[in-house]
């Protein structure tokens with residue numbers, strides 16, 4: 499077993515590094531305005547948002563990475579502008595896939611996704627992605643200073659804006675303790691940050707980006723309860739200030755219990771949908787998994803896999 503597991507572990511870490519590199523590339527592509535798979539239509543328009551925020555709508559969305567293995571089998575839901583929706587469901591049911599479709603790394607095989615009534619197939623990929631802030635479960639750090647890493651959220655942000663974002667993401671104090679503070683080199687060849695610190699760097703980036711749509715994919719899963727609670731309340735007030743629309747993929751009750759709507763995905767479909775209190779009253783899946791969530795168990799897809807990242 500040992501002989502076998504060693505090369506597998508090794509391959510696993512090579513695979514992770516490769517993935518990481520791909521994620522970095524994707525972000526770099528975004529920064530340079532280049533995108534890998536999806537091409538703009540010749541007459542693609544810029545995504546235009548109304549003043550009061552962005553409504554998201556998934557309409558009959560069918561999608562599989564391989565056409566003969568559908569992951570989403572007809573998904574319909576709306577996130578009204580300024581509202582918070584949480585998505586829960588077993589590992590591998592397609593929660594992160596929703597993000598990849600919204601971000602347009604892929605197009606659905608059928609059905610459509612709309613942002614403020616504009617089909618995302620009809621708008622430029624750049625204008626779409628510029629409106630969406632993502633805080634992934636696993637964050638790619640570049641081999642550069644922590645300041646530059648945060649600035650990837652908005653490359654022309656001032657030092658003061660970077661610091662403000664880091665403060666709201668509750669990572670400023672930790673940065674001030676680093677050898678060169680904001681100028682400390684981090685990433686593969688620099689200082690390694692913990693999973694929770696990386697998540698807060700990602701959150702700083704997203705705060706700096708200032709997007710009206712925010713997608714949190716297990717974004718606080720590596721934090722301890724105390725830090726997570728403080729951060730969730732900061733996130734809440736940031737979203738409130740902006741009238742931001744948000745989707746949370748999460749496996750802890752405190753992250754999702756205040757959502758305006760909770761969507762329970764199962765077998766490619768929405769099995770249940772409603773507010774926390776209403777779902778608890780039903781004798782359904784949500785009630786069944788919610789006590790496991792209270793215990794912090796991984797009933798809803800908190801896996802050790804890397805499948806939550808964007809790439």
Ligand code: ATP
Pocket residue numbers: 563564569587588589590591592593594595596798799800801803805806809
């Ligand atoms: P988890 O909670 O474990 O992160 P998830 O609900 O977010 O899971 P997804 O990452 O959306 O699940 O993946 C849905 C399914 O699609 C899984 O079975 C996964 O193995 C598969 N999948 C994900 N990415 C790809 C890909 N690039 N190519 C092929 N299959 C993929």
